[in-house]
Each structure stands twice: as structure tokens, then as C-alpha cells.
Amino acid sequence: MKSTRLVTALAAAGLVAAAPAVAQQTVKFPNIIELSGAGATVGTNWRNGVELAVSEINAAGGILGRKIVTEHVDTQSNPGTARAAIQRALDDNPVVIFGPIYSGSVKATMQLTADAGVPQIIGGEAADLTAQGSKFIFRTSFGQNVSMPKLANYLRDEVKAKSVAVIYVNNDFGKGGRDAIMKELQARNIKVAADLSTESGQADFAADVIKIKAANADAVFVYLNEEESARFLREVKKQGVSLPLVGETTLLGQKVIDLAGDAANGVRGHVGLTVDAPVPAMQEFGRKFQAKYNYKPDHNGVKGYIAPYMVKAAAEKAGKLDPKAIASALHGLTITPDKTPGILIEATWDTTGEIDRISFLAEVQNGKQVITKTLPKLKP
Amino acid sequence: MGEFIQLVVTGLTTGAIYALAAIGFTLLWQTSQTINFAQGEFVMLPAFFALAAMNVLGLPFSLAALVAIALSVLVLGVVFKTVVVDPLIRQGVLPLVISTIAVALLLKDGVKEVYSAEAQPFPSFVPDTVVTVLGTPVSLSQLGVLAVALAVIAALQGFLGGTRTGRQMQATAQNPTVARILGVPVERMVMYTFVINATLAAVASLLISPIYLAKFSNGEHLGLAAFVAAIVGGFNQVRGAIAGGLLVGVVDNLAAAYVSAAYRQAVPLALLVLIILFRPQGLLGRREERAV
Numbered sequence: 112m113k114s115t116r117l118v119t120a121l122a123a124a125g126l127v128a129a130a131p132a133v134a135q136q137t138v139k140f141p142n143i144i145e146l147s148g149a150g151a152t153v154g155t156n157w158r159n160g161v162e163l164a165v166s167e168i169n170a171a172g173g174i175l176g177r178k179i180v181t182e183h184v185d186t187q188s189n190p191g192t193a194r195a196a197i198q199r200a201l202d203d204n205p206v207v208i209f210g211p212i213y214s215g216s217v218k219a220t221m222q223l224t225a226d227a228g229v230p231q232i233i234g235g236e237a238a239d240l241t242a243q244g245s246k247f248i249f250r251t252s253f254g255q256n257v258s259m260p261k262l263a264n265y266l267r268d269e270v271k272a273k274s275v276a277v278i279y280v281n282n283d284f285g286k287g288g289r290d291a292i293m294k295e296l297q298a299r300n301i302k303v304a305a306d307l308s309t310e311s312g313q314a315d316f317a318a319d320v321i322k323i324k325a326a327n328a329d330a331v332f333v334y335l336n337e338e339e340s341a342r343f344l345r346e347v348k349k350q351g352v353s354l355p356l357v358g359e360t361t362l363l364g365q366k367v368i369d370l371a372g373d374a375a376n377g378v379r380g381h382v383g384l385t386v387d388a389p390v391p392a393m394q395e396f397g398r399k400f401q402a403k404y405n406y407k408p409d410h411n412g413v414k415g416y417i418a419p420y421m422v423k424a425a426a427e428k429a430g431k432l433d434p435k436a437i438a439s440a441l442h443g444l445t446i447t448p449d450k451t452p453g454i455l456i457e458a459t460w461d462t463t464g465e466i467d468r469i470s471f472l473a474e475v476q477n478g479k480q481v482i483t484k485t486l487p488k489l490k491p
Numbered sequence: 492m493g494e495f496i497q498l499v500v501t502g503l504t505t506g507a508i509y510a511l512a513a514i515g516f517t518l519l520w521q522t523s524q525t526i527n528f529a530q531g532e533f534v535m536l537p538a539f540f541a542l543a544a545m546n547v548l549g550l551p552f553s554l555a556a557l558v559a560i561a562l563s564v565l566v567l568g569v570v571f572k573t574v575v576v577d578p579l580i581r582q583g584v585l586p587l588v589i590s591t592i593a594v595a596l597l598l599k600d601g602v603k604e605v606y607s608a609e610a611q612p613f614p615s616f617v618p619d620t621v622v623t624v625l626g627t628p629v630s631l632s633q634l635g636v637l638a639v640a641l642a643v644i645a646a647l648q649g650f651l652g653g654t655r656t657g658r659q660m661q662a663t664a665q666n667p668t669v670a671r672i673l674g675v676p677v678e679r680m681v682m683y684t685f686v687i688n689a690t691l692a693a694v695a696s697l698l699i700s701p702i703y704l705a706k707f708s709n710g711e712h713l714g715l716a717a718f719v720a721a722i723v724g725g726f727n728q729v730r731g732a733i734a735g736g737l738l739v740g741v742v743d744n745l746a747a748a749y750v751s752a753a754y755r756q757a758v759p760l761a762l763l764v765l766i767i768l769f770r771p772q773g774l775l776g777r778r779e780e781r782a783v
Contacts, residue, residue: 148708151608281753309752314703314712317501317633318747318755325494338610342704349630350497351621370612370704374619 138177138432140165140419141184141200143220144210144234148188149312152337152366153212153411157234158183159404160415161209164453174423175432186211188311190219201227206432207422208232212411214240215283221245230425230438232418234411236359237287241463247438249421249464251414253383255291257465258359261381261486263295265472266330270355276305276328278319278343280335285311288334288359304328313339316346324352333358333378337409341370348374360384363473363480364409372478379474379483384410384456387480388471392448392455413455420453421446459490493627498744504633505702506740507640511695512717513724513732514647515688520726521664522684525576526588529595531714533689536598537563537696538613538705539606552614560693568689572682595710602707615701636698643694644733647687651729660684715756716743719763725776734775738762 142161145154161181169178184200186193193216200208201223208224211217212234224231225245233240233248238255241248266272275296279289289306296303305326307319320343323331331354335343340362347356356362358380365386368375382388386397386408396416400408408416422437424446429436445459458468472484512534519525527533537559544555575594579587617635621628651657662670663680671677695713703709716739724735739759746758772778 147603147608152610155609307752310755312708313752314709315505315744315747317505317702318498318744319752321494321497321501322748338704338706341610341612342702345619345701349619349621349632351628351630366609370610372612 136177137180138174138206139180139182139203140207140209140422141182141197141203141205142209143184143186143193143196143200145188145212145216146183146185148186149336149338150186150188150213152409153234154185154188154210156366156409156411157210157212157415159400160408160412161418163400163403164416164419167453168419168423174426175430177432179419181209186213186216188213188216190216194219194223197223201229205229206426206434207437209415209418210234212414213282213284214287217248218283221248224248227434228438229434230422230441232421234414235284237283238291239287241465245464246442246462247434247464249438249441249460250466251418251421252360252410252466253470254465255288257467257489258381258383258470259288259291259295261470262332262357262359263292263299263301265381266296266332266357267299267301269472270330270357272301272329272355274302274304274328274330275357276307276323276326276331276354277303278305278307278309278323278331278333278335280311280313280339281308282311282336284336285309285334292332292334309335309339309343311336311339314342316343317350319343320346320350320352323347323354324350328354330355330357333362335361337361337364337366338370340367341375344371344374344378355379360410363475364411365407365480366409368475368478368480369406375475376477377475380472381470381486382410382473382480382482383468383470384413385471385473385480385482386413387473388456388482389485390456392452396455417454417458420451424451424454457488459488494748496625496627497629498748499741500627500629500637501633502741502744503737504637504640504740505699505744506720506737507637507644508695508699508736509713509716509720509740510644510733510736511640511691511698512713513720513736514644514729515691516717516721517726517729517732518664518684519688520721522660522667522681523576523580524584525580526584526591527688528588528591528714528718529598529710530692530717531710531712532595532598533563533567533692533710534695534699534713534717535705535707535710536567536602537693538700538709539602539611540693541697541700542606542611542613542705556616556697559697560690563689563693563696564686566689567692568686569682571689572685576685595714599707599710606707608707610704610706613700613705616697632701639694640698643691647691648729656680656683712756716740716759719759721773722763723759723766723773725773728773728776731773731775735773738774 165179184196197220207230214235214237217233217235279285356378360382425437425440429440446454447457470486471482540562541555541559544550544558617632620631659675660680720735720739725731747755
């Protein structure tokens with residue numbers, strides 16, 4: 112397993128020589144994420160977002176006077192590897208664990224953090240993650256139970272689709288999204304013209320696009336991971352399909368636009384987090400990220416960035432860096448940008464760890480994501 | 492019917508690329524008894540040579556493609572033969588096979604560490620335009636890929652059968668001892684084989700990467716597909732590798748459409764098992780007798 116360490120300037124300078132003294136002044140956040148395999152794009156964005164936030168927090172004095180040291184551990188996009196990594200991280204009694212991002216890896220690990228009583232700040236979006244009773248799971252983005260009703264409304268009201276072809280990735284993320292959108296489409300009397308399963312890491316989408324063409328649907332709902340979304344869009348363009356392509360953030364994200372090029376133009380849907388949002392703090396984050404890493408972050412970069420700020424706000428509310436106290440503080444907590452600017456957009460966590468905040472409808476135009484509408488919080 | 496024709500055409504397109512890699516497999520086996528399990532990574536790597544030429548040297552895609560082919564000939568042809576194959580082939584086939592697996596891991600992790608673990612966009616030679624052929628809409632870029640792959644295969648066949656050097660290479664493949672007695676420079680012919688394999692791998696890489704996106708892990712699937720294609724077609728015949736590649740491409744695509752995406756790789760493997768059971772020399776291969 113590959114493990115890389117980001118050691119802050121303070122730790123790098125003095126940690127080895129004065130380990131016992133400095134250890135009390137630092138707090139370690141294990142960051143267990145997808146840095147290779149199918150989720151490499153996702154994990155790299157998240158890692159860079161975390162690094163950026165940690166450097167800002169440390170520069171401003173840390174959390175309750177303690178500087179953060181992050182340890183990035185690669186799950187190789189594999190749930191089994193993720194589980195072993197989290198088990199190892201828990202042996203060090205961490206205050207919090209960041210990641211994983213893939214829902215399958217979250218499912219494989221969430222019982223471990225629940226048993227240990229350590230808050231797990233996740234990137235997973237599968238609907239059932241927050242429905243399993245864990246008091247230590249906290250989302251950084253909407254679950255599918257929140258985003259799919261918005262997408263189904265969009266298909267009915269904006270796209271005016273009477274029939275939809277659904278293509279999804281056969282993993283926990285994709286199956287969760289597929290099940291959720293099916294339920295919502297059925298509730299709105301929208302016919303499902305095709306129901307196509309694809310594989311994680313799939314390289315060739317020619318056969319799938321031919322099946323979609325044959326389905327004669329009014330629109331296509333695409334629920335794949337980022338790299339697969341880009342390959343799919345390139346194949347769609349190659350085969351001259353002109354149907355409306357609708358999806359979530361994993362279809363409209365910057366990485367997909369970068370990989371798919373012109374083929375991403377015209378794609379539309381619902382996005383929870385984007386640096387193109389008409390929110391100055393979000394745009395400023397995008398500029399800082401671009402300046403440091405030389406590319407535009409996608410929603411996973413934003414998710415990674417807000418994770419340390421979530422912990423900071425919760426620890427300050429609790430008054431101590433204690434895992435159970437932080438978890439307790441996060442339940443029902445609303446973090447606002449005026450008090451915690453790094454949170455970027457006001458967000459509230461309920462008692463299951465579900466997040467609520469504003470979101471956006473977007474369309475890709477000329478290689479850029481353009482926000483067309485802002486949707487309010489579910490519980491303003 | 493239109494859907495079926497489109498599936499066959501797109502299958503032939505990827506199959507032609509598999510065939511390029513499979514031909515390399517058979518060529519190396521015939522001339523030097525090298526089973527190259529790094530063949531998939533040989534197809535993955537040239538795309539990154541091209542990307543580096545574009546992004547670091549600022550070259551246009553056409554020039555970057557030529558740089559990629561030249562570097563592939565050097566690294567995957569000359570260096571691979573000189574540094575890996577020549578010293579190890581004397582120890583027998585098994586150590587060499589294991590070494591090629593090590594080469595595959597080295598190339599894969601090398602690209603991941605040096606370039607990126609993330610997929611990279613890769614330009615296409617042919618624009619994404621749809622044309623109608625016999626009432627069926629077909630992608631021009633797919634036809635372009637198919638045409639380029641088939642043209643390269645035809646050129647190779649012409650070279651092997653129609654030139655003195657090509658015939659010397661065939662003689663080397665059939666019986667290197669007799670070829671040496673007849674004055675054929677066997678060592679040079681074997682080197683040519685490695686160079687041709689590297690060139691075919693580079694062309695396959697430039698054709699497949701716009702579809703797959705350039706990624707360090709692409710070799711896993713491509714190597715397996717090429718290996719299956721070579722076995723199915725006949726490991727000791729170039730024409731077998733061509734037929735095997737095309738067949739695996741079409742079967743793979745039809746399986747994805749009519750069976751399921753989850754089993755698309757299993758169906759060609761099932762085909763492989765059937766071929767080994769009922770026609771072990773492959774569809775177009777030649778039975779080889781061995782005396783004890």
C-alpha cells in the first residue's frame with residue numbers, strides 16, 4: 112500500500128527531534144482515499160482540497176492551538192484495502208478519519224469507525240450510507256436520496272422527458288443512484304426506456320451507446336464515475352447521439368469536461384458543489400486551488416477542502432479535540448461562512464450525518480460549466 | 492438489424508487494434524520464443540510518449556505521434572530486446588516470461604508515478620463525424636481507426652511476404668538453425684521483429700487511447716485481449732492473430748450488448764477455453780509436432 116505524508120512546516124522542522132513535545136501540539140488526521148485505480152481522479156482532487164485547507168488552518172494557528180498533520184493513504188479504489196487502512200488508522204486512536212470517497216469503500220469501513228466511536232468524514236453519496244444507524248458518519252455532499260428527487264423534477268419540468276434511458280455504473284455508488292432515480296421517475300410517470308449497467312473502469316462504451324440509440328428515449332440519465340462519464344460522452348459524440356444528457360456532478364464536473372473536451376458541451380443536470388457557483392467564497396476557493404495545483408478542482412476538491420473546516424468548527428463548538436465530542440457537536444450543527452469562511456456555503460448536518468445546503472442546476476457550454484439556477488436548502 | 496451492424500463495425504474497430512497487439516505476440520514467439528506478458532503495457536506506454544512530447548516539448552499531435560513511435564522502437568524494441576530478452580532467453584522460456592511480467596509492472600507503476608494515476612485526454616486522428624453506410628449511421632472516426640489498423644496489417648503482410656528481409660524473417664521464424672546455415676543474419680532478423688512489435692504497439696496505442704483515454708492501467712485489459720486473440724487465432728500464425736483480434740473485438744462488443752457489461756470479458760475467455768479444448772492450435776494456427 113502506498114502511503115504518502117504531508118508534514119506541515121512545523122512538523123518537518125522539529126517533529127523528529129522533539130517528538131514527544133511536538134506531538135502534543137499536533138493532531139493527526141488520517142486521510143484514507145482513492146489515489147490510484149478507478150477513483151484516482153476523485154481521490155486526487157479530495158487530497159489536494161484537504162491539503163489546501165490544512166495549510167490554511169495551520170497558518171492561522173491550527174485547531175484549538177494544535178497544528179494538523181495529515182497522512183494520505185491510498186485505498187487503490189478497493190474496499191478491502193480501504194478497510195485494512197482504516198483499521199490500521201484506528202489503532203492510533205485518531206480524532207477523526209477522512210474518506211473514503213467511493214461509497215463501496217465507505218460501506219466496508221463505516222462499522223469500524225462506528226465501533227471505535229471516531230467521526231468519519233466521507234465523500235460517498237450512496238443513499239443508504241446515512242440510513243444504517245451510524246452516529247459517526249458525516250457527508251460532505253448530498254446523498255442520492257437528496258439529489259435524485261431534484262434530478263427527476265428537472266427531467267420532468269425542464270427537459271420535459273416522457274421516457275428516459277438510464278445508464279449507471281455497477282458499483283455501490285451507481286446502483287444506489289440507479290435505484291433512487293428509478294423510484295423518482297416512476298413516481299412522476301416517466302417511462303424508463305432502457306436500464307443499462309456498465310462496469311467500473313469500463314473503457315469502451317460503443318455497445319452501450321448503440322443500445323441507447325435503439326431505445327428511442329427522450330433523454331438519457333447518466334450516472335457513472337468521472338472517467339467513465341468522459342469516455343461515455345466521447346462515444347456519444349462519436350456516434351452522433353443528440354439526446355439531452357442529464358446527470359449529477361459526476362457528469363458535469365470539471366475533470367469530466369477536461370477529459371471529454373467538446374463532447375461535454377450540452378450536458379446538463381444538478382450539481383451540489385462547483386467552483387462555478389455564483390458564490391464568491393466558492394469562486395475564490397477555485398482560484399486558490401488553481402494557483403496551487405494548476406488545474407480547476409471538481410466537486411471532490413471542494414468536499415476535501417471543507418472536511419478539515421467541518422472538524423475545526425465542531426471541535427471549537429465542543430471545546431476539545433475528542434472524537435465523540437466532535438461527532439456529537441456535528442449533529443444538528445449549522446456552519447456558516449461568516450464564522451468559518453472555509454465552509455464556503457452554509458451547511459447543516461442532521462442526526463444521521465446527512466448534509467443540507469443550497470445546490471445548483473447547471474449546463475456545460477463551450478467547455479465551461481454554467482450555473483442556470485440556484486436551488487434552496489431543503490430545510491431553510 | 493442496424494443495431495447489429497453497428498455493433499459488428501465497432502467490434503471490428505477495437506478488434507483491429509487488438510489484432511495489432513496480437514500480431515506482436517505471435518511475431519515475438521515465432522522468432523525468439525518470447526511470450527511477452529508486458530504486451531498490454533507496450534500498448535499503454537506510447538500514448539504517454541506522445542502526451543509528453545505534446546505537453547513538455549510543445550509539439551503538434553502529428554509530430555508527437557512520430558516521436559512516440561520512434562521512442563517506442565527504441566525503448567520497447569531495441570532496449571527491451573538487448574537488456575531483458577537477450578540475457579534471459581538463455582535461461583529458458585520461464586525466467587523470461589516472469590521477467591516480462593516484471594517489465595509490465597515496472598512500466599505500469601512507472602507511468603503512474605512519473606506521469607499521473609489519472610486518465611488523460613488523448614486526441615484522435617479522425618474527426619468525430621457520423622456517415623451513413625448502407626442506411627446505417629457509422630462513426631467516421633471508427634472507420635478511420637479500422638482503415639489505419641487494416642492498412643498497417645496489410646503493409647506488414649506485404650513486407651513479410653514481398654520483400655527479401657521479410658522472407659528472411661519468416662525463415663528465421665520457421666527454423667533459425669537452417670536459416671543461419673543459409674546465410675540469413677538471424678540476430679538482425681530477430682531484432683527487426685522486436686522493432687516491428689514496438690511499432691505495432693505504438694500504432695495500437697495511438698488508435699485506442701482516444702477511446703480509452705490514456706491511463707497507466709490500460710495495459711491490463713489490452714494485454715489480456717491481445718493474448719486471447721493470439722491464442723484463439725493461432726499463436727504461430729500472423730493471419731491467425733489478425734482473425735483472433737477481429738473475432739475477440741466483435742464477440743466482446745456483442746457480449747456487452749446482448750449478454751451484459753459484467754460478462755463482456757468473460758465471453759472471449761469462454762471462447763478461449765473452447766478453442767483450447769477443440770482446436771488447440773487456434774482457428775488458423777498450425778499444429779506443431781514435438782519429438783521426445
